[in-house]
Amino acid sequence: MSEVAKSEAAKSEAAKSEAERLHRHLIGQQGSRRSLNTPALVLDLDMLDRNIAEMAAFAAAHNVKLRPHSKTHKSADIARRQIASGALGVCCAKLGEAEALADSGIESLHITSPVVTPQAIDRLIELNGKVSDLMVVVDHPANVEALAAAAGNAGKPLTVIVDIDPGMHRTGVASPDGVVELVRKVTQQKSLKYAGVQFYCGRHQHIVDFAERKAAIEERTEYLKGILAKLETAGLKPGIVTGSGTGTHYIDGKLGVFTELQVGSYIFMDHDYNVCDLRGLDRPTFEQALQIDARVVSANTPGLATVDAGLKAMATEKGPPPILKGAPDGSTTRFMGDEHLAVVPPEGQPAPAHGEQVILVPPHCDPTVNMYESYHVVKGDTLVDIWPVTARGRSR
Template sequence: MTDEELHGHLIGRQGSRRELNTPVLIVDLGALTRNIDVMAGFIAKHDVKLRPHAKTHKSPEIARRQIAAGAIGACCAKLGEAEVLAAGGITGLLITSPVVSPPAIERLAALNARTVDLSCVVDNPVNVAALGRVCDVATPLRVLIDIDPGMKRTGVASPEAAVALLAAIRAQPSLVYAGVQFYCGSIQPIADFRERAAAMEERADYLRTVIAALTEAGGAPGIVTGGGTGTHQIDPGLGVFTELQAGSYVFMDSQYLACELTGDDAGSPLETSLMIDARVISANVPGIVTIDAGIKAFATDAASPIVLSGAPAGSTYTFMGDEHGAVSWEGGRTPVLGEIVTLGTPHCDPTVNLYDTYHVVAGDTLRALWPVAARGRSR
């Protein structure tokens, strides 16, 4: 059965969150809205724009809420995500990974013809030539030079390579050079604020050398996009970025909650809005219960999920296989079969990709079902 068939009749019913089939992906609407508003307020105080990364939520509905709060569009990790968001009416899309295969380039050109303000990144002259052959001069494709910040994942590896790529782009009438991308993904989860700020400042110094080389070649970038949730408090002060790509701020998974985001003792201005509700299905072993959420319910590339509620204070979660997890249960009340245990997501992006639907709640009441529309659109 679909989530709509299982749960559609529960929308608006008081206390209906307790009636959901588990495990289930939950979004707290109030917390989500506050996070969107907090980031919008921060951006409004600085000379940057926000193009949030939709690889986090994969949802046109959430993207619309971000744009209504002032975002200029959305970033997409893959072409498939961009196709879904464009079909949902989202414009101002930036594809942040190179699009290189012949069938994907054909799709990219078609998408560029039917949406507004689409951009993609490039890091290789061969890819630039391929894009130039397929794209239409009547609707030229905007491209940004992807600069490797030291991750050795994608991006040109030197100022000289950036300048050479600029020349390759300018040789293609169907392409328009729009700027550069510089995303320091490995810096985002550094827990200590000062260490994270120092790392970004060092990388920004390198970025300045690339921008200087491009400017000397007549290619001063109109857009310098990058940054993220972990560095959003740092990036505007560097004086190089024109827009930020922060995405996880809408949900605040365990990785980012462990980061000192602001550099003071005020605590995070952002809060957990994404969680998994599971149920106790066995309680035969003293000090432990089994719940119906295992490896298939969470991303496993980070620390284990955190127990948010429904179990004694200090309870911890351990994976127990594909379908099951164990929650420590020391002291307090006796566990009851079927009761809800709520857990935080250890890494929101791949966890979201495991589910078809957001179950949007206000308190204990289901308010809406939002499709994870770009789930699995990794090509």
């Protein structure tokens, strides 16, 4: 092999993800999941596909479109599966996510947070020139003017969605009259295309009790309907009304106000959503497709085992993870530092043995995914593929 060829081969090897280097040879081997280096982010492919199909069927039955939120998975592979199942495209929380997915061939993208700095607007306009279907939210007159100027110079109209504050005071126009004024301003810009409005009730998604969540969403929907009536009276009826999420999809779908749903976590699920009654049925609607494989690395203390998945292996703001498999029923966990987690079985039950696999439920799926570079895709106990987390770390 020539020196040039050796150099290119070395570069190719270095470009591979750690998961690719460690685990590519395991693909297709029966039982290969048990040979994964841990902690490993694992995705059950059959569960993922059933979750995608379940939400697609719900949307079709209620005559509403899906524009799933890619902030959950940050994956071009998963976005393609969602689009193949009928989704219009995907949402992105940040411009960087949209750029990463566009580079991987995803053409229909909606950026759900405002893009305001000159440098970011330049990138946005460049992206608008690359993809066939890009939308971005606005919630301030100055942002409308900046986007209009940049899009005008580029020569291709930029499609915008006016973001409405549902009461969270995070982003969005804060008053009904303000919404009408901002929409009117958008329509006055030749280089901008007014497509509709966004209304995302984020803090309502995780209300555990279904009846309480339903009442809260019905109240917020009345507020939204009042704004939509004002817009229609002003001759500014939106073609798109986008919002909702996994926690409220069932309620929003039946209320019939949204034209599309920005559902995200349904594909994976996590502990925070698993405790919510999503459809008032008192049983799970979606399956726990996203999992974290860990390994017992120390078991010297009676009634306790230590696994190799600590604070750096998952998002922690929702508390320690439940155990899906690998420990007696009723076992609990507690963090033991950056790299370690204690598994504590019920009194009188044995702790997992040294070297045993323990499978954990992510407490919060979105930020957990952002900690990993790859999904280990499995069917049963067999590794079938490795997918990159395409937009990992793309938060700018």
